[in-house]
Amino acid sequence: MTERAHLAVVGAGPAGLAGALAAAERGVRVTLVDAAEQAGGQFYRQPARPLGARRPKALHHQWHTWERLRDGLERHVSSGRITHLTDHHVWSVQRAPGPSFAVHALLGPAQEEGVTVRADAVLLATGGYERVLPFPGWTLPGVVTAGGAQAMLKGGLVLPGRTVVVAGTGPLLLPVATGLAAAGARVAALVESAGPAALLRHAPALAAQPAKLAEGAWYAGRLARHKVRVLTGHTVLEAHGTDRLEAVSVAALRRDGRIRPGSAHRVPCDTLAVGHGMLAHTDLAGTLGCTLAGTEGTAVRADDEQRTDVPGVWAAGETTGIGGAALALAEGHIAGRSIAARLDGRAPDPRSWAAAARSRSRLRRFFTALDAAYGPPAGWAERLTGDTVVCRCEEVTAGTVRTAADALGAGDLRTVKLLTRAGMGWCQGRMCAPAVAGLTGCPLTADRRPFARPVPLGVLAGLPDA
Amino acid sequence: MVGAACALYASRAGLDVRVVDRGPVAGGTTGAGEGNLLVSDKEPGPELGLALLSARLWSRLGDELGTAVEYEPKGGLVVASAPETLTALRAFAGGQRRAGVRADPVPADQLASLEPHLADGMAGGMHYPQDAQVMPALAAAHLLRASGAPVHTGWTVTGMLRTADGALAGVRTDRGELHAPAVVNAAGTWGGDLAALAGVRLPVLPRRGFVLVTEPLPRMVRHKVYAADYVADVASDSASLRTSPVVEGTAAGPVLIGASRERVGFDRSLSLAAVRALAAGAIGLFPFLERVRALRTYAGFRPYLPDHLPAIGPDPRAPGLFHACGHEGAGIGLATGTGQLIAQTLTGKTPELDLTPFRPERFDNDGSDTGDSGTDDSGTDDSDAADSDTGESDTDGGDTP
Numbered sequence: 001m002t003e004r005a006h007l008a009v010v011g012a013g014p015a016g017l018a019g020a021l022a023a024a025e026r027g028v029r030v031t032l033v034d035a036a037e038q039a040g041g042q043f044y045r046q047p048a049r050p051l052g053a054r055r056p057k058a059l060h061h062q063w064h065t066w067e068r069l070r071d072g073l074e075r076h077v078s079s080g081r082i083t084h085l086t087d088h089h090v091w092s093v094q095r096a097p098g099p100s101f102a103v104h105a106l107l108g109p110a111q112e113e114g115v116t117v118r119a120d121a122v123l124l125a126t127g128g129y130e131r132v133l134p135f136p137g138w139t140l141p142g143v144v145t146a147g148g149a150q151a152m153l154k155g156g157l158v159l160p161g162r163t164v165v166v167a168g169t170g171p172l173l174l175p176v177a178t179g180l181a182a183a184g185a186r187v188a189a190l191v192e193s194a195g196p197a198a199l200l201r202h203a204p205a206l207a208a209q210p211a212k213l214a215e216g217a218w219y220a221g222r223l224a225r226h227k228v229r230v231l232t233g234h235t236v237l238e239a240h241g242t243d244r245l246e247a248v249s250v251a252a253l254r255r256d257g258r259i260r261p262g263s264a265h266r267v268p269c270d271t272l273a274v275g276h277g278m279l280a281h282t283d284l285a286g287t288l289g290c291t292l293a294g295t296e297g298t299a300v301r302a303d304d305e306q307r308t309d310v311p312g313v314w315a316a317g318e319t320t321g322i323g324g325a326a327l328a329l330a331e332g333h334i335a336g337r338s339i340a341a342r343l344d345g346r347a348p349d350p351r352s353w354a355a356a357a358r359s360r361s362r363l364r365r366f367f368t369a370l371d372a373a374y375g376p377p378a379g380w381a382e383r384l385t386g387d388t389v390v391c392r393c394e395e396v397t398a399g400t401v402r403t404a405a406d407a408l409g410a411g412d413l414r415t416v417k418l419l420t421r422a423g424m425g426w427c428q429g430r431m432c433a434p435a436v437a438g439l440t441g442c443p444l445t446a447d448r449r450p451f452a453r454p455v456p457l458g459v460l461a462g463l464p465d466a
Numbered sequence: 467m468v469g470a471a472c473a474l475y476a477s478r479a480g481l482d483v484r485v486v487d488r489g490p491v492a493g494g495t496t497g498a499g500e501g502n503l504l505v506s507d508k509e510p511g512p513e514l515g516l517a518l519l520s521a522r523l524w525s526r527l528g529d530e531l532g533t534a535v536e537y538e539p540k541g542g543l544v545v546a547s548a549p550e551t552l553t554a555l556r557a558f559a560g561g562q563r564r565a566g567v568r569a570d571p572v573p574a575d576q577l578a579s580l581e582p583h584l585a586d587g588m589a590g591g592m593h594y595p596q597d598a599q600v601m602p603a604l605a606a607a608h609l610l611r612a613s614g615a616p617v618h619t620g621w622t623v624t625g626m627l628r629t630a631d632g633a634l635a636g637v638r639t640d641r642g643e644l645h646a647p648a649v650v651n652a653a654g655t656w657g658g659d660l661a662a663l664a665g666v667r668l669p670v671l672p673r674r675g676f677v678l679v680t681e682p683l684p685r686m687v688r689h690k691v692y693a694a695d696y697v698a699d700v701a702s703d704s705a706s707l708r709t710s711p712v713v714e715g716t717a718a719g720p721v722l723i724g725a726s727r728e729r730v731g732f733d734r735s736l737s738l739a740a741v742r743a744l745a746a747g748a749i750g751l752f753p754f755l756e757r758v759r760a761l762r763t764y765a766g767f768r769p770y771l772p773d774h775l776p777a778i779g780p781d782p783r784a785p786g787l788f789h790a791c792g793h794e795g796a797g798i799g800l801a802t803g804t805g806q807l808i809a810q811t812l813t814g815k816t817p818e819l820d821l822t823p824f825r826p827e828r829f830d831n832d833g834s835d836t837g838d839s840g841t842d843d844s845g846t847d848d849s850d851a852a853d854s855d856t857g858e859s860d861t862d863g864g865d866t867p
């Protein structure tokens with residue numbers, strides 16, 4: 001008797017869901033492993049309600065897609081084809097002889113107990129995380145990440161009457177600002193360092209994305225309705241406050257990234273939501289030995305079928321590069337079809353996913369353009385004062401990092417880490433690596449992080465044989 | 467680390483030194499190991515002599531550089547779980563004492579006063595006050611800086627320059643030539659490749675090790691603590707995985723657990739088997755670690771020679787070439803002594819230790835060519851027999867008794 005081939009999908013966001021469904025529909029037994037309490041990932045976990053009935057077509061469309069995915073998941077879960085493991089934090093995926101895979105996870109919010117899922121193939125759909133670059137005062141209570149603000153929203157923690165500044169760079173700032181405003185916060189300003197000119201320069205690629213443009217225009221309308229001041233080509237210089245945030249100073253940027261003299265002014269606020277774009281989660285893939293690629297060498301490289309270069313391992317969604325929910329869906333769908341065929345010993349027919357492949361190319365072009373348009377302002381690293389903490393886990397300052405680079409000759413992230421401890425703490429450099437790279441002029445290379453989550457030694461000691 | 471120490475002592479001896487590395491500072495094994503400076507795990511013999519010399523020099527550097535290199539003369543504690551092991555440990559320590567090591571017996575009922583969180587039921591232990599610790603990457607960077615030598619990182623040595631009579635006259639690199647009447651090979655695990663550029667054979671091979679790093683904790687482990695099992699269990703060496711980890715707290719908070727030993731060539735991929743054994747060994751010593759989280763693990767490749775001793779000194783087969791490599795699991799600890807001895811030979815002085823056991827040409831007639839793969843899964847490596855005889859090289863000279 002041959003058991004049905006078994007696929008483990010790590011991550012139940014748009015990419016993982018689409019992949020799990022496409023594979024399950026074609027007869028593959030799937031275990032969907034996800035850290036969250038419910039399926040949906042970063043995008044579908046967002047509160048849809050505050051957007052109200054005024055969602056434009058583009059967003060309606062996404063809502064329907066979500067309902068379709070959710071229903072599909074429910075159907076396959078009740079038929080037993082998909083096992084959905086919520087609250088499972090995968091800390092490592094191990095290649096075992098066979099070839100097969102052992103997916104090691106920690107259970108529940110406590111993450112003290114281990115569990116291992118075995119599979120014939122793995123789809124990595126772990127998404128991405130926010131990049132936040134430091135600036136003087138960024139460790140004050142009241143300064144949160146844009147995604148964190150979104151989470152506060154979800155938990156109903158944003159009290160009406162709070163005064164929020166949303167700042168940084170990237171398309172995420174728009175939904176965050178509108179979401180906060182709709183929930184009753186006073187959004188004092190949306191500070192985006194990219195200038196309107198930069199966005200215009202990429203108009204051709206952007207114009208190929210009418211839905212995305214519609215989204216953008218819709219957000220602009222919402223911002224206007226809530227009287228949110230939008231400052232493009234501006235940056236937050238410093239967060240002020242003694243025990244907690246009281247105000248930020250904001251200044252205009254020149255074309256070359258320098259501050260326009262005399263443009264700095266204070267904006268009182270009690271919350272600052274900052275984000276500087278997203279980075280891919282690559283830890284699991286890196287440990288499996290998958291080649292990392294992408295503009296900064298920090299995303300998982302996948303071929304046209306979404307296969308990584310490690311046999312039996314596929315990757316889809318933002319782990320292969322930042323590109324939004326629609327791209328994640330397309331990639332996940334292609335991956336699921338490819339996996340179903342390959343596990344059955346067949347080469348898949350790419351024509352069967354032609355539509356998904358078309359939107360994949362279109363969206364990738366679009367996000368490449370976005371990437372070029374949005375980016376941290378050129379001079380941000382030089383503006384860091386020596387006493388600004390860069391690595392929060394280990395409390396390493398910009399001054400210490402500069403010394404390691406200048407006096408001790410550290411020319412790459414690993415050496416800076418060895419000499420300063422920046423990146424050695426709880427987050428293992430996920431947060432501070434981009435900042436350290438910017439400060440020292442080192443390239444931002446993906447670090448090896450064998451454990452995607454901190455693992456109790458007792459769990460390690462009790463691991464089953466491979 | 468070894469190159470940095472050679473640079474420091476050579477420039478202090480009045481020589482004009484340049485340092486070339488194809489990578490960054492501490493980018494080799496030095497940045498991928500631990501910083502145990504141990505005398506406790508070495509049996510009487512040439513390596514112990516080098517370790518004692520090195521320990522004295524480290525202590526002086528500790529005074530000089532202080533916290534910059536995180537030097538901590540914290541002492542080591544070797545514990546025996548069974549009475550037979552304790553007997554073996556006592557005999558082993560007796561020999562060490564005659565060679566100049568300080569080793570103080572710790573009865574079972576006093577272990578807790580040295581290590582309050584140690585597992586119950588141990589038979590006894592041995593306290594080694596000379597064991598110490600540094601942070602290797604910081605040590606390499608600060609020794610280099612103190613040497614004042616220009617450091618050419620990112621330069622790869624691609625060949626040797628020679629005079630008309632065949633003696634070495636410097637190195638050729640991908641960024642240009644460096645002229646010098648003496649070349650020191652401190653290329654660690656890659657020392658064999660460098661020797662080959664000078665036309666001589668030095669069979670340095672990689673031996674992989676993993677280290678586990680926990681979340682930062684308040685000081686729970688005070689000494690370098692490891693199990694004495696290796697003393698009684700010397701016959702079990704093979705190419706396969708071996709672990710009997712040293713557990714230690716660090717100045718920065720995390721507990722380090724290291725290290726495993728495997729001969730698997732330069733394979734960096736995560737071995738959960740190795741990590742599992744480390745975790746189990748550490749919990750056996752300190753039960754509280756069971757719930758402590760490991761934040762990361764990393765691997766490095768120890769440079770080892772078939773007889774588990776480093777190559778130190780001039781190479782008669784290639785005049786002008788000096789070797790300072792192959793320190794296996796003890797290159798941080800042995801770096802200072804090595805640097806001092808190299809400086810002495812470079813300046814024509816009589817080295818303060820007999821270099822005969824460290825002669826680089828000693829493998830010329832050993833008949834075996836271990837080749838360049840460094841992989842040996844068969845478990846029938848000649849050197850294992852030697853290990854078992856001495857019971858010493860087994861201890862990996864510092865990081866993994």
Ligand SMILES: Cc1cc2nc3c(=O)[nH]c(=O)nc-3n(C[C@H](O)[C@H](O)[C@H](O)COP(=O)(O)OP(=O)(O)OC[C@H]3O[C@@H](n4cnc5c(N)ncnc54)[C@H](O)[C@@H]3O)c2cc1C
Nearest residue numbers: 011013014015035041042043090126127317318324325328
């Ligand atoms: C605040 C915010 C607003 C956004 N707004 C928009 C928008 O308006 N339009 C748009 O197109 N996109 C938007 N996005 C982006 C969108 O959310 C992502 O593009 C999309 O969710 C990517 O899908 P994914 O499946 O690749 O990853 P994700 O949705 O990130 O899903 C990854 C899943 O993997 C799980 N996971 C990760 N690591 C592990 C692990 N080790 N073990 C177990 N599970 C793990 C996570 O818990 C998560 O559920 C927004 C994102 C954010 C953060």
Ligand SMILES: Cc1cc2nc3c(=O)[nH]c(=O)nc-3n(C[C@H](O)[C@H](O)[C@H](O)COP(=O)(O)OP(=O)(O)OC[C@H]3O[C@@H](n4cnc5c(N)ncnc54)[C@H](O)[C@@H]3O)c2cc1C
Nearest residue numbers: 468488494495496499502623654675766796797798799865
């Ligand atoms: C897991 C583990 C734990 C350890 N724990 C300890 C411990 O606790 N205590 C201890 O004393 N030791 C320990 N060791 C051993 C110790 O790390 C090594 O013995 C020591 O780092 C060797 O130092 P090195 O300077 O000889 O080699 P390396 O640090 O490897 O330096 C050699 C340098 O040569 C350079 N190089 C090579 N080829 C060329 C070329 N062609 N051109 C230019 N440059 C070149 C390399 O880039 C490298 O930087 C441990 C090792 C491991 C792996």
